[in-house]
Amino acid sequence: MALQTLDIQRRSATTTPSPSVRQTTEVAKLIDISKCIGCKACQTACMEWNDIRDEVGSNAGTYDNPRDLTENSWTVMRYSEVEVEQGKLEWLIRKDGCMHCADPGCLKACPSPGAIIQHSNGIVDFQQEHCIGCGYCIAGCPFNVPRISKKDNKAYKCTLCSDRVGVGMEPACVKTCPTGAIVFGSKEDMIQHAEERVVDLKERGYGKAGLYDPQGVGGTHVMYVLQHADQPELYHGLPKDPAISPMVSLWKGVTKPLMSLALGVVALAGFFHFVTVGPTETHDEEEEV
C-alpha cells in the first residue's frame, strides 16, 4: 500500500536513511487462538476494507477456504485437527498471514528500492508501484507469505492495515472479530495482555500455553497466544524457530557488498596492470591497431 509517510525505519535496496523524523509507537496484533471460533469474519473484513475479491474456489474437504494465501486473500484461516492428548481432539484454528517481522526476510531480499518498507511502528508494507515482480521476497520470507498476482505480477500480502493504523484506527480484522480473539495496540501492551491470557490458559489446563513472538526474526508484530506454545508446528506448520534462511543471509548479506567490491577490484587491477606493466606488443607497430 502506498502511503506518504515520515516514519520509515527501513527501505528495501536502499543504503541511505529514509524519511524517518516521525517516531511512532511499536504496534502489534495479538491473535489468541484459544478464543478463535473460525468464523472467518476477519477474512471478510480484510477483503472488504482492501476492496479486493478472490475467485470462488472449490471445496477441498476442509474448512480452509481459500485453500491458501493468494494475492487477493491476505489472510486465511488454517484449520488443524490434532490430538495432543490421546483421545482428546482439538481443533486449532490459526489466522495465517504476514507476521510483520522486526527483521523482515522479504525486505532483505528485495532488489527494488522502496518496494518494501518497514515503518517505525513495525509494519512491513509492500509498495506495489515499485515492485518489479521478481519474487525475491518469496525466497526471503521465513513464513511463506507473499504472493505474486497473476494479473499484474506484483507481490501482495497483509499490510496490517497500514492505511488505517496510520490514521489511528485498528486493522479491519481486529475491528470485526466477534470474540475478541484479535486485539491490537502497542507491542508492549499486547505482550502484557498475552501474558495475562497465558496465565488464564494455564489455569485451565493448558500447561504449555505461551506467546509466539519468535526472536529468530527479531520478534514479530503479529503475535499468537498458543495453547501449545511448545509445539507451534501443530498450528498448520507454524515454524518453531523461524529465521531468515542462511542462504538468503549469505546472498543478500556479505556476498552482496563483497562481490560488488571484488568486481571493482578486478577491473581496477586490469587498469593498474596496464599503466604499470603495460601491454605486450609484437614488434610491428603498423599492424597493432
Next chain:
Amino acid sequence: MAKSSSVLIKRYTASDRFNHWFVAITFILLALSGLALFHPAFFFLTHLLGGGTWTRILHPFIGVVMFAGFAGMMLRFWKLNYITDNDRKWMKQIVDVLANRHEKLLPVGHYNAGQKYLFWTMVVCIPLLLITGVLMWQPYFAPLVPIVVARLAVLLHAVAAFVIIAGIIVHIYAGTMWVKGSMRAMTRGTVTHAWAKHHHAAWCDEVSKRDK
C-alpha cells in the same frame, strides 16, 4: 620483421566471430541487468532495459538466447581447450605471464592456459546460470519451485554470475588492452604472423606447417 607482419594468419572464421559477438552482446546485457538486481549501487542499470520491471521480464529471455549461443561456442571450441601439462606449467608461471616475460614461457598452442580455464569456467557457469535462472524465472517457472530450492537457486545464480563476470573482465582486458593485436582476431578473423609467433608459437608453427 616487416615480412612477418605483412603475413596474416586465419584464426577465426566469420561464423566463429558471429558466434562470439552474439554471445558477447547478450552477455553484456545480462551482466549489467543482473548486477542491477544484485546490489542497490547498480540498480540504475535497470534503465538499460527500460526499468526494473522490464529488466525482470527481459533478463531471463536474453539468458536463454545467450545459452543457445554459448552452446554453439562450446561445440566449436571444446577440443581446442583440453588442458595439457604445458598448460599446468604455464599457470605456475603466472607471474611471468603477468610481467610480460614471454621468453620464459613454453610455446603456447591455439589457446593459452588462461584462455582455456576461462572457457571451462564458462562451461560450468553458463549452464548453472541457466538452470538456476529457470528456477527463479517469474512468472513462468518460479511458482512451481519449492522455496528452499528457490533460495539455493538465487544464491548459486549470484555466485556463478560473479565468477563469470570477474572472468570476463579479465578476458576483455586481455583482448582489448593487454595483448595488442588480439582484437583483430575476433573482428577481422586474422592475426599477424608476428603476433602468432609471439603469443601462440606452437599454433603458429602448426599452421605454417599445414599450409606449406
